[in-house]
Amino acid sequence: MKIQFQYGTGVLTLPKENTVKNLSSAEMSDLKFLLFLAEDPDSFDINGAAKALDLTEEEIVSAIAFWEKAGVISIGNAPVRRASKAKREIASVLSKEKMLTKNELPEYSGEELASVLKSTPSLSSLISACQQILGKILTVPETRIIVGLYDFLHLEDEYILSLCSWCQSKNKTSLRYIEKTALALVDKGISTPDELNKYFKELEEYKSIENQCRRLFGMGTRALTSPEAKAFDQWINEYKIPFELIEYAYELTVSNTQKPSVPYAAKIIDSWHDMKISTVDEAKAVGKSKKDLSHDSSFDISEFSKAALLGSDK
DSSP states (O other): OOOOOOOTTOOOOOOHHHHHHTGGGOOHHHHHHHHHHHHOGGGOOHHHHHHHHTOOHHHHHHHHHHHHHTTSOOOOOOOGGGSOHHHHHHHHTHHHHHHHHHTSOOOOOHHHHHHHHHHOTHHHHHHHHHHHHHTSOOOHHHHHHHHHHHHTSOOOHHHHHHHHHHHHHTTOOOHHHHHHHHHHHHHTTOOSHHHHHHHHHHHHHHHHHHHHHHHHTTOTTSOOOHHHHHHHHIIIIISOOOHHHHHHHHHHHHHHHSSOOHHHHHHHHHHHHHTTOOSHHHHHHHHTSSSOGGGOTTOOHHHHHHHHHHHHTO
């Protein structure tokens, strides 16, 4: 198949060799940044780039660090007073960049990589297993990441393989993504195979209940609003209530407002949580309190709470 570019009124120029060589390990944010930079590198502005690309400033700084390390761009060592606007912006966040690199694996030289592989024969089998899971032959930079997970973070083979399997199941086979995920997990104190498997299980359970909530409230696949995401996280992770109770709150919500409403359901669930109600039967028992809520068709939350408290005294 022959595909041709339609150049229009201009072209973007990029260094070929190092760009192509690092495409497989680049994140989407890295690629977006590089194309944006190629349009007009002399007037580059970190804040402006972040807004234009819908990225955070930290992601822009991380992309700068990635492409500089790859040899595609250079920041330069000129004094700040003589630097271009772009260089002054980068200099102003250089401390952030250094903080980011502290959260990266060390850059093994060819000699160091060969030494670690020679002193740890089992690493070859681990790398082969990772290649099979991810469905690709690892490049030297990607191999360095696997070695870093094992040699620098001291993660067990089972941990690394489980992590690769989980990332592959999410169609995230970039070794840089796996590296960042591993660093984030270790930072949370998740550093053994058992802890990792427990974390993945809890994550899958959360996603399962979240999907049920999405279907229940008719959200489809759209992004959650901040209040919706906060409510779901609170119900599932903090309150740890069963889905059946969320479903009952939904039924009460629709019955009294004629529409699905997460904020309204959240108020009901908050009141149950305050009364330590954790099952549908307990919630229904509270509803049969001395004060009959059916007299008020608008279903006032404060009145519900008062009546619920009365019911809980039985």
